[in-house]
Amino acid sequence: MSALVCVARIGAAHGVRGAVKLWTFTEDPFAVRRYGPLLAKDGKRQFEVATAREAKDHLVATFKGVTTRDEAERLNGIELYVAREKLPATDEDEYYHADLIGLAAVTTAGAALGRVLAIHNFGAGDIIEIAPPKGTTLLLPFSNAVVPEVDINGGRVVIALPQEIDGEDESEGLSTSRPGEGRDP
Template identity: 55%
Template sequence: MSRPSGGRETRVCVAQIGAAHGLRGGVHLRSFTEQPDAFAQYGPLETEDGSRRFEIDSVKPSRDGFTVRFVGVTRREQAEALRDLTLYVDRDRLPETEDGEFYHADLIGLAAVTPQGDALGEVVALHNFGAGDIVELKLTGNGDSILLAFNEATVPEIDIVGGRIVVVMPEEIIVQDPAPKTGEGSGQ
């Protein structure tokens, strides 16, 4: 995805389609917006690559999210083909954030640095598997990815305008050099 100036993604994931519901093209939908039903207020929803666009015909709350019907999706087979699609809206259709607030998409691509300013890597994703937010960093140097709790202890500073987050690496994941340096511990 392209990034406009200010370090913000141009599109934001707001929902994911689940299983088909009924025979007339309904789908279960899981919302990722702070106000769960807000996804319906942002206009047409698009697939991640922007190749498909969906206008909402109706929305009803359900046990695990919402039951949604899209304009033009009228049969169960059509609804089944949509399963697991993530749906996006243009960033400029979302409400502006207050000072100190941000959308997760605003963090993607920011530099991750230590409290001393040393480069750690880049934010490549934010995840939530049910136990809280997790930030994924692609590490500088070896390019490996690492997952860290996205909380105030691990990420004490977020500077969207400056294009960086400060990360305090937990001690248990810092890799120590197990090999003694030359001349150390060799009895020489």
């Protein structure tokens, strides 16, 4: 089976007729209707969008076969996937996160760092997670400065490891302000 790409996540039930909030991760939120049946992560359950309308920052959608609020509530939190080949081709210098998983990660000098394990976004930008052969994983900003080259055909990403941030000198961190001034206690 080809790689699956997460295109949406089902949220809370909306109303009493089986509708749900649907958070999409596609450039066009309504694209989820064009991919055909969407799969749960395990690939065993399929969901087909019957209707969708725009809401504030999500869609309100119904799925074929889901007609009650109770049925809709049981879907909350399910991530929906499509096979990678169903997605449109990317432009040059664009790629899907799924294309990066498993690529070799090397330094700008060519030294092996490990493999790309995941791409995360906790709200402040993408983070690339690299699993070294031994030790703890590396979490680095997925920016042009840190990842200057992505070579999908060559099977690697180049990482410019950031320089360690020097900490403050211990004496610089001491406050000389009087009580009630400057820093909060």
